[in-house]
Amino acid sequence: MCGRFAVTSPPEAVRRFFCYAEQPNFPPRYNIAPTQPVPIVRTRFNSGGGVERRFNLLRWGFLPPFVKDPGRFPLIINARSETLLTKTSFKNAFRRRRCLFVADAFYEWRREGRGAAGRPYLFRRSDGEPMGLAGLWDTWAGPNGEELDTGCIITTAANGATAAIHDRLPVIIESKTFDLWLDPDEASADAAFRLLRPPENAVLRFFEIGPTVNKAANDKLEVQKPAGAMAAPAIAEESATPAQGRLFG
Numbered sequence: 001m002c003g004r005f006a007v008t009s010p011p012e013a014v015r016r017f018f019c020y021a022e023q024p025n026f027p028p029r030y031n032i033a034p035t036q037p038v039p040i041v042r043t044r045f046n047s048g049g050g051v052e053r054r055f056n057l058l059r060w061g062f063l064p065p066f067v068k069d070p071g072r073f074p075l076i077i078n079a080r081s082e083t084l085l086t087k088t089s090f091k092n093a094f095r096r097r098r099c100l101f102v103a104d105a106f107y108e109w110r111r112e113g114r115g116a117a118g119r120p121y122l123f124r125r126s127d128g129e130p131m132g133l134a135g136l137w138d139t140w141a142g143p144n145g146e147e148l149d150t151g152c153i154i155t156t157a158a159n160g161a162t163a164a165i166h167d168r169l170p171v172i173i174e175s176k177t178f179d180l181w182l183d184p185d186e187a188s189a190d191a192a193f194r195l196l197r198p199p200e201n202a203v204l205r206f207f208e209i210g211p212t213v214n215k216a217a218n219d220k221l222e223v224q225k226p227a228g229a230m231a232a233p234a235i236a237e238e239s240a241t242p243a244q245g246r247l248f249g
Contacts, residue, residue, distance in 0.1 A: 006224070011025050028221075041053050043184055098181055100132035108166040122207060159204075171195070
C-alpha cells in the first residue's frame with residue numbers, strides 16, 4: 001500500500017514538470033497522511049473543446065458516489081490495479097476520472113515478523129524528478145447539497161528491487177504518458193490500464209529512515225534523514241511553522 005508521501009520540490013519546479021495552468025504557491029510537506037487535502041493534477045475540457053491540465057486539491061480518502069453516510073464507509077486510500085475494472089467503487093472513476101497525485105517521495109514500512117514494528121523506508125526517483133502517482137478522483141454529493149472531491153492512489157505489485165521492503169508499490173506514471181493517463185475520454189481507458197505496472201528496477205532509489213515519520217504530526221525535513229544519521233543543523237526548509245506545513249493554503 002501507499003500510506004504516506006511527500007511534496008518538497010519548489011512549486012515552480014512542480015508546475016514545470018506537470019505542465020498545469022495554475023501557479024499555486026505551497027510550502028514543503030514531508031509527511032502527508034490520509035484524510036488530509038492533497039495536490040493532484042487532472043484534466044478538463046476547455047472552451048475550445050481541447051483538454052487542459054489543472055492543479056487541484058482533494059481529500060485523500062476516496063468516496064464513491066453511491067455512499068450515503070461517509071462516517072460509516074471505510075477509508076479508501078489505495079485501489080489495487082488488479083481489481084479496478086471489477087469493483088463497483090472504482091470502475092466508473094477509472095474510465096473517466098483518472099488523476100496524478102503530485103509527489104516527490106513516498107514511504108513504505110518493512111515488516112520483519114509478527115508483532116514487530118515496521119522499519120520505514122523513503123523512496124524517490126533515481127533521476128531526482130517529481131513523481132506522478134496514478135490516482136482516481138470523484139466528487140461526492142451529500143444529502144444537503146454539499147460536495148467533496150476525494151481520491152485514492154493506485155497500487156501495483158512490487159518490482160524485483162523493492163519486494164524485500166513491501167509487496168506493493170504506488171503506480172508511477174512516466175511523464176511521456178501523462179496525456180494518455182489523464183485523458184478523460186472513456187475510449188482511452190483500455191490503453192491507460194496497460195500503464196498500471198511496476199516501474200523498472202532502476203527507476204527508484206530507496207533507503208531506511210528513522211521512526212520519526214511514524215507520527216503524522218511530524219511534518220519536517222527530519223523525517224527523511226537516513227536511519228542512524230546524526231542530527232544536522234537546522235536549514236531554511238525547516239523554518240516553516242507547523243501551521244504553514246499543514247497543507248497548501
